[in-house]
Amino acid sequence: MKKMILASTSTIYGSEYLEYLFPVIKNLFSNSKNILFIPYARPNGIPYKSYTNIVKDTFEQLNLSVFGIDDSNNPIENINRCDGIFIGGGNSFLLLDSIQRYNLIKPIIKKVNSGTPLLGTSAGTNICGISIGTTNDMPIVHPSSLKSLNLIPFNINPHYIDLIKGSKHMGESREIRIKEFHKFNNQIVIGLRERSYLQVQENNIILKGPNTARIFKKDYTPHEIEPEFNLNKLLY
Amino acid sequence: MKKMILASTSTIYGSEYLEYLFPVIKNLFSNSKNILFIPYARPNGIPYKSYTNIVKDTFEQLNLSVFGIDDSNNPIENINRCDGIFIGGGNSFLLLDSIQRYNLIKPIIKKVNSGTPLLGTSAGTNICGISIGTTNDMPIVHPSSLKSLNLIPFNINPHYIDLIKGSKHMGESREIRIKEFHKFNNQIVIGLRERSYLQVQENNIILKGPNTARIFKKDYTPHEIEPEFNLNKLLY
Numbered sequence: 001m002k003k004m005i006l007a008s009t010s011t012i013y014g015s016e017y018l019e020y021l022f023p024v025i026k027n028l029f030s031n032s033k034n035i036l037f038i039p040y041a042r043p044n045g046i047p048y049k050s051y052t053n054i055v056k057d058t059f060e061q062l063n064l065s066v067f068g069i070d071d072s073n074n075p076i077e078n079i080n081r082c083d084g085i086f087i088g089g090g091n092s093f094l095l096l097d098s099i100q101r102y103n104l105i106k107p108i109i110k111k112v113n114s115g116t117p118l119l120g121t122s123a124g125t126n127i128c129g130i131s132i133g134t135t136n137d138m139p140i141v142h143p144s145s146l147k148s149l150n151l152i153p154f155n156i157n158p159h160y161i162d163l164i165k166g167s168k169h170m171g172e173s174r175e176i177r178i179k180e181f182h183k184f185n186n187q188i189v190i191g192l193r194e195r196s197y198l199q200v201q202e203n204n205i206i207l208k209g210p211n212t213a214r215i216f217k218k219d220y221t222p223h224e225i226e227p228e229f230n231l232n233k234l235l236y
Numbered sequence: 237m238k239k240m241i242l243a244s245t246s247t248i249y250g251s252e253y254l255e256y257l258f259p260v261i262k263n264l265f266s267n268s269k270n271i272l273f274i275p276y277a278r279p280n281g282i283p284y285k286s287y288t289n290i291v292k293d294t295f296e297q298l299n300l301s302v303f304g305i306d307d308s309n310n311p312i313e314n315i316n317r318c319d320g321i322f323i324g325g326g327n328s329f330l331l332l333d334s335i336q337r338y339n340l341i342k343p344i345i346k347k348v349n350s351g352t353p354l355l356g357t358s359a360g361t362n363i364c365g366i367s368i369g370t371t372n373d374m375p376i377v378h379p380s381s382l383k384s385l386n387l388i389p390f391n392i393n394p395h396y397i398d399l400i401k402g403s404k405h406m407g408e409s410r411e412i413r414i415k416e417f418h419k420f421n422n423q424i425v426i427g428l429r430e431r432s433y434l435q436v437q438e439n440n441i442i443l444k445g446p447n448t449a450r451i452f453k454k455d456y457t458p459h460e461i462e463p464e465f466n467l468n469k470l471l472y
Contacts, residue, residue, distance in 0.1 A: 012406065042419070043416075045415060133376055135374065138414070140419070159406065168250070172372075
């Protein structure tokens, strides 16, 4: 029974790291004694150890015990022995490249499909989609492929943001970028706004949080879905 | 004698396509009778032909004659027979991927090094740097490598934009993204704001336009350079 929380962002404005998700995290990991943290996305380029320590300190407030995937030299073994997984945000290219290099794609998929709860934030959410082709990040490294974990049958655009009214900036809007994506890719893209997250229970993928999400389907006009909508319906 | 104009954007707010660059374009192509347009970046996913027609119509106002690289089935021959090149903006991944697929990297470099003037805008500017690793675009396709034309010894971040004061959005700022880039790459990155362009004459790379540019050098604090600064100095 697949069980995941996939959040657009780890942190909302004016709040501490993960704070707005505390009740959700507590619930997700209610039976987890040994949560694996995957720090490969390295936000700001910080070292694995520093990133893992931030997560350890934060989860301690919830009485949850975390270890880093790099705590020993055998990441696959670490995946196999954990009973919860958190993939943190940062750079999606770097995250995917690392997961590919260490051959972790299959072990993570297997673990999650067997019922181990997974939390993703930002890049960690992005990577749970079909590909990282709708990331906002810079290609600071070059993964062998953009295909990612495919744990949900969509692509995610995290930190989705509408065109800022009155902006004089001429760089492409998020919507235009996703339109370009659909010239070469077919999967539905979920524009997941900050404060939003997907609650995945097997095939049910429920939009949670206060905001609507924007749905981009190739050759269709984008539209909004309301909180509590089951994204599973988008497939039929 | 290398001769290029590399602009951050094709279009500035409240102005027509390329309009603010008209005098510069006229001067750059003053001896060009047969300007090749490379539409591969396909902004908004528009077809090559439509994109080329926009450029043809625009350049006609300047009495400049343009043909598309796809006007015949031999892009390399088209490069060889032109006497001016314009690489238009759109998606940098798509642009680089197409140039790689058609084996155009070496022919373009050779042509530009022999003195054929080149205009780049946005993705077309990005691709003239060492790599496209500092693009803002989505990876809608997956080029075999991120290495690009290397016609200037820097990476460009086009449409460079400062953090918007008071923004509550938590996605990474451009500056943080470039900082992450420098954890894995060594080249200097030029944050080129809209309305700015680089005027390249052999080894002299002069910042033009009303704005300063932001310089990112690995392990150094970013700093601004003024218009008329010769970026060549950054290398020593």
